[in-house]
Amino acid sequence: MVERISALAGQQIPHSFGTNLTLSERRVAHIWQLTAWPDRLPDLAKIAAKAAGVKKAPGPLQSAFGTASLLRTEPLRWLMVSETELEPLALGAAGTLLDLSHARTVIRIEGIEMPALMARQVPLDLRPSAFPDGSVATTSLDHVAVTLHGREGGIDLYCMRSFGLAVWEHLIESAGQFALG
């Protein structure tokens, strides 16, 4: 088995700043982008929900967790994210599937200082009360387009792989102040 080399290879991972903030990388096996034709959105939603093992495909800015995570990133689009191998998925005439498994770096940000760190990066309210688990948002961080996913009390930050290390370095630099206690 050939090892997949992450964009963050060689970095100190996880990287903790005090006891209340930790940055790490979430390694996933698959990131599939499912895009529906406008008139076949319900059909694709059913296919996506079944493939991800969830009752219902999530609505805009939401996600659902099953055997895979399903993130609604755009009106006609979901990301299906899995840490394990996925069965081939046929969408038929409902839409298209695009494999982006190697196209994204997923940075995990955890700890009660997460909202404070992210307040320094994006103009979104990421306090737990406003961005609970399951929430999804797309915004810009350090001039890089990112998707944010609230999961297990933290944030999964998806960015393009080529920017992965730059975003990581930016976050690490900004997070240094939280190590001061």
Add this chain to the structure above:
Amino acid sequence: MSGYRLPSGGTGIDRAKPLRFTWDDEACFGVEGDSLASALMSCGKRTVARGFKYHRPRGIMSAGPEESGALVTIGAGARREPNAKAPSVELYQGLEAFGQNAWPSVRFDLGQVNDLMGRFFAAGFYYKTFMGLGRGTWEWMQFEKLIRRAAGMGTASHEPDPDAYEYVHDFCDVLVVGSGPSGLAAAEACAAKGLDVMLVEQDFQLGGNLLSTAETIEGKSPADWRTERLEALTGARILPRTTAFGLYDSNVVGLYERVTDHLEKPAASLPRARIRVVRPGRVILATGALERPIAFGNNDRPGVMLAGAAQTYVNRYAVAPGQSAIVACNSDSGYQNAMALAAEGVETTLLDARDLVHPMRAEAEAAGIRVLQGTLPVRAEGRRHVTGLTIGRPGTHGHARAEQMLETQIIAASGGWSPAIHLVSHRGVKPAWNDELCCFLSGEPPEGVALTGMAAGCFATTAALDHARATAADAIKVLTGTKPRSPKAPAPAGWQTPIEPLWEVTLRDQKLKSFIDPQHDVSTEDVRLAAREGYASVEHMKRYTTLGMATDQGKMGGVIGLALLADALGQTIPETGITTFRPPYTPIPIGALAGRMKGHGWRPVRRTPMYDVHAEAGTKFLDVGLWKRAWWHPAQPGETLAKAYVREATHVRERVGMVDVTTLGKIAVQGPDAGEFLNRVYVNGFGKLPVGKCRYGVMLRDDGMVYDDGVTWRLGEEEFLMTCTTANAAGVMAWLEELLQTRWPDLRVHVASTTDQWAGVAVAGPKAREAIQPLISGDLSNEAVPFMGILQTDLTVEGGTIPVMVARISFSGEQAFEVYAPSDYGPAMWSSLLTGVEAAGGSAYGVEALGALRIEKGHVTGAELDGRVTLEDAGLGKMASSKKPFIGNVLRKRPDLARDDRPQLAHFTPVDPAERFKIGAVVCDPAKVEGHGLGWITGVTVAPALGGKWLGIGFVAGGPAAWEGKTVVIADPVRDSEVRARVESPHQYDPKGGRMHG
């Protein structure tokens, strides 16, 4: 005697913690909790600054950001910062502070000679000078230099700002601005209802007036009352050292938070300051009120200060400004100020401009204060600092009648209070003049914003607290749907006895030098001069006199100025109006506005998956847009670019080389109509491209000019992989999206960037197949993978195999294979292929060699396709299909675009092989070497495959055919060069393509 530290007291200082600092390199001492102003005062420093124009000595005038006298320079080296207001600078161990705008020092400044020529520097001085006689002459130009040199105050560092800054985006239910009694009461009420509260305070200590008042509040001492409120705010975010500098649409509030300015050795990970952009549910402005000075003679002398400030120095900092003081006032507040000074042993006289028997008079006299009712300050005495005050009484025609001179070290003046309504003014709210309170009050604030306390015109503490709690109740009702019991908000009021307007004290028979804006040396006479010269609008008067245009933005003298203008024009203050306050409330460093958006924060670095492998091998990188691309791969340390790229290109021509092409834009085009979509986008046909094949395509803009080019692969019936240039990747993607969403929404096509999904390597050279076939499980023979064929197969790498796509594409003109692997396998792919390439005698090559190879071959890139070029200009006219419509097909046929003499692609070679020309040079007819010439050079290289000659690619009118047998001059006027050159076909190297197809 000058200022001194009192033996006891001081609500804001810790005497047990002495701090050493320097003033003009002289060692001085203060204590923790001091401001620079209080520390300087305690050290007996009276003259700490010099005026802008007249260089008159200036002392400490206030205890806050309205300071107009004590402007100093703090820090040294790259951190030197001029015009800091000493009362707002928090003292810390090792602070370096300097006087400014003076030579040799603020104590003795030769520039004070300007004071003798004051009549020449009156309002409008600049306008009159620059429009006057003699302008444009040599003498005038020298004079202008002198003026420019004299302008400005202090000197900022010329070094780059060494500090970091950052932006923070905050959200809360209620933002309370100001931590005085009203702010604390409002914040406490909101927090008690479970609201998410942010409380910000511009000072480095919380409490506002609570730090300087001796008045009991709700039966408690100010300190105890403050402590109780703060304890109740446990869950709130409380930010001292944070100024609300602007109020914007949707009630977004800009905060400037000073993080490390007060630290001797701040941690490297801390930013110096933060800009906080707050989006609160409600905004409560408890910003207090600013005390106004009084314009009397020499009211800028060191020793003249605001009366409230004198009380602050005594009570908060335990510093007496002097042994004796005269408090001059026109309202009740002067009595409290005088009582505070007297309580600490300062010999105090109180001048009340109002001729009334004040209810506090007996109490004041009992405290040892001499009270003079109906008495005015006329002129401060003393040349370098205050030694006395001539006082008088109201006389005829509005002038005072001077009566006697009283000796004093301090003149503490209070001309009334102006609520700090600047933030609502930022939202366009017009202030309204209140005759009773003698101040401007805010008009109706924007929805979601409320003013409270003194900012709302409630000057008595009890009324201010009632108002704050009522304001908080309104916010709670809106945010929670419940309204707590609260007192009714009282109306603006609060003085025990009516305040009487007192703007200026004049003498009938003598002109006094009375300042209203000490920072810009604007005097009362300047305002009258402006009125006489026709500047009747307050906005015009402001610009003509520069009143309120210094760093305090008119906090000290703005209202006096317009009151005097009203008087000069014979109209009321409401008729005269007020200038508009604009952000920022107090100055903000430019660096803070940039935040982290500098260096890599401004241009994030984009790396290919093979970046680390390249870096470990010593590869040199070139910034191409945001990408770090391998520029050249030194064969040994120190190999220069010039040698390396020729070596690398030679390897490709003679054996084999490989280059990282990951940065090419890659776009997935999917759906049943994908072929039709590409047919419309590209000039050539793609609808019938077989699966497993790829094709070079060119796309035009609507205007018929070439936009981009690249190879598109057909991976399935409904799936294409488009590649485009690195530079245009994002633009092409956006263009395709726009077409699908606006022109052809009926097409079932999805597009998405897959640039980051694939790592790409091009292996090129006559031994390319030999080099990589052993590593590829599929057959790479010409029969199995012909030119423009695609193979989906596996590549053997260390540890196993990885899936790859291989396509026969050549940018170099040699036999070549582009190999794409999923990005995380990129490093493994590179290492594996490199072993094969090196075994075949080849090497890796970078973008410099890539450029050399493509110039030799005559292939175009973004350098040629710059938006001015047609298909025919680039030699690609034959690609255009005549059987289908495509974008740009109509307008490309405009007559002017079909002219034979348009600049066309060509090669250029110097007639003298020893000569060279550069990119950007202009191609000219030898008989007319001028202007834009007949063409231009877009690329140059040493051409190993063409005998090592210097070769250029570019455009010339008519193309090579028009210049056969003739030469051109390649002129480079910027770099002073002219080279005679031959024009040749761009297809000199392997014109029939036999090497590519082999």
